[in-house]
Amino acid sequence: MKIREDLVLRHIGDDHIIVDPGQDMVDMSKVFTLNDSAAWLWEKxxxxxxxxxxxxxxxVERHDLPYNQAEExxxxxxxxxxxxxxxxxxxxxG
Structure with a gap:
């Protein structure tokens, strides 16, 4: 699998927001925020x-989690x- 290349992760204050720069106008009903771990994965x-x-x-490497918890x-x-x-x-x- 692959993250869509047209999307951009922006850090605004403490928030991690996925932006679609191809939109002429921002559709606020389709704003996606990620927690710190998901944003870190996105960047990696x-x-x-x-x-x-x-x-x-x-x-698992970053957070030393049990493998089955990370899988879930x-x-x-x-x-x-x-x-x-x-x-x-x-x-x-994949």
Whole structure:
């Protein structure tokens, strides 16, 4: 899978917001915010293909979590990213 290359992660105060710079007008009903860990993962993975396992490994390395907890967290994150069209559909096999 791959994060859509047209999206940009912006840091505004303490918030991490995903912006679609291609929109003529910002649709405030489609603003996505990420927590610190998800934003860190986004930055680590932007511009490259990756798998859920890659995401789990990065999360475990950064937070020293039990592997099964990291797997569940990543499963939920990927589900949200896919549901909201934030992943590149052409590379979405992983």
């Amino acid at each position: 993975l932007a511009g490259r293909e990756f798998t859920s396992s890659t995401m789990v490994d990065l999360l 967290d990543i499963r939920k994150l990927v589900e949200v990213l896919e549901k909201n069209g934030l992943l590149d559909k052409l590379a979405n096999a």
